Amino acid sequence: MKNTKKNIIKTLEAMSSIENLTMLAELKEKHTPFQMLIATILSARAKDEVTLPVSKELFKKYGTPKTLANADSRIVKNIIKKIGFYNTKTKAIIATANKIQDDFHGHVPETLDQLMSLPGVGRKVANCVLVYAFGKNAIPVDTHVHRISNRLGWAKTKTPDQTERRLEAIIPRKYWPLVNETLVKYGKTICAPISPFCSKCTVAVSCPRIGVIKSR
DNA sequence: AAAACGGGGGC
DNA sequence: GCCCCAGTTTT
Numbered sequence A: 001m002k003n004t005k006k007n008i009i010k011t012l013e014a015m016s017s018i019e020n021l022t023m024l025a026e027l028k029e030k031h032t033p034f035q036m037l038i039a040t041i042l043s044a045r046a047k048d049e050v051t052l053p054v055s056k057e058l059f060k061k062y063g064t065p066k067t068l069a070n071a072d073s074r075i076v077k078n079i080i081k082k083i084g085f086y087n088t089k090t091k092a093i094i095a096t097a098n099k100i101q102d103d104f105h106g107h108v109p110e111t112l113d114q115l116m117s118l119p120g121v122g123r124k125v126a127n128c129v130l131v132y133a134f135g136k137n138a139i140p141v142d143t144h145v146h147r148i149s150n151r152l153g154w155a156k157t158k159t160p161d162q163t164e165r166r167l168e169a170i171i172p173r174k175y176w177p178l179v180n181e182t183l184v185k186y187g188k189t190i191c192a193p194i195s196p197f198c199s200k201c202t203v204a205v206s207c208p209r210i211g212v213i214k215s216r
Numbered sequence B: 001a002a003a004a005c006g007g008g009g010g011c
Numbered sequence C: 001g002c003c004c005c006a007g008t009t010t011t
Helices: A005-015 A023-028 A033-042 A048-061 A065-069 A073-083 A086-103 A112-116 A123-133 A143-151 A160-170 A173-189
Strands: none
Touching (some): A023 A048, A033 A048, A033 A086, A033 A123, A065 A086, A073 A086, A123 A173, A143 A160, A143 A173, A160 A173
């Protein structure tokens, strides 16, 4: 099957049959943009089942830029310890809270460049905040999106950055926010990194199986 | 381009 | 006990 825009949209719709929301889509319901930002920073290379409860626990004490900016790093470190990379992440989220206070009047910025200027925020986290916290058009590319895009032949790329450019070129803007949500859900369940459940994949017919890229 | 950061969950 | 996990920063 050729990678026309119509076919890609059809494939995305076919993959969206999975009913569970991603962690970020779930968090969106009851959390502020600042809390979405912090939870997204914390989620890097960590599992949702750990990140979710830890984030909620953190927000009980430090749920605003003001409170987190002035937090005791030892207490924060202890709360988020289970996530891993906790030294780095503690420093990052406190510094980010301070920068939001000092440079952005206490509000999470809404542009990609400004978000990426925050400590601990790279392109993926910034794009996630744009999509999940502010409802803007962007395509956050994590390992799931990168892996599946390459398996399906939508992209033949080495880096997530290249994948993002490619997807933005071949997918109409109005579908951009769906790409991350759909592919992450699909990647967690069917199109797994190591042993994908191809027998249960509803879009296998569209999958050229151009090699199986490494999990990381 | 490669290394460092990391505890917890799954098997 | 070993491997993996919604990346980012530093070397």
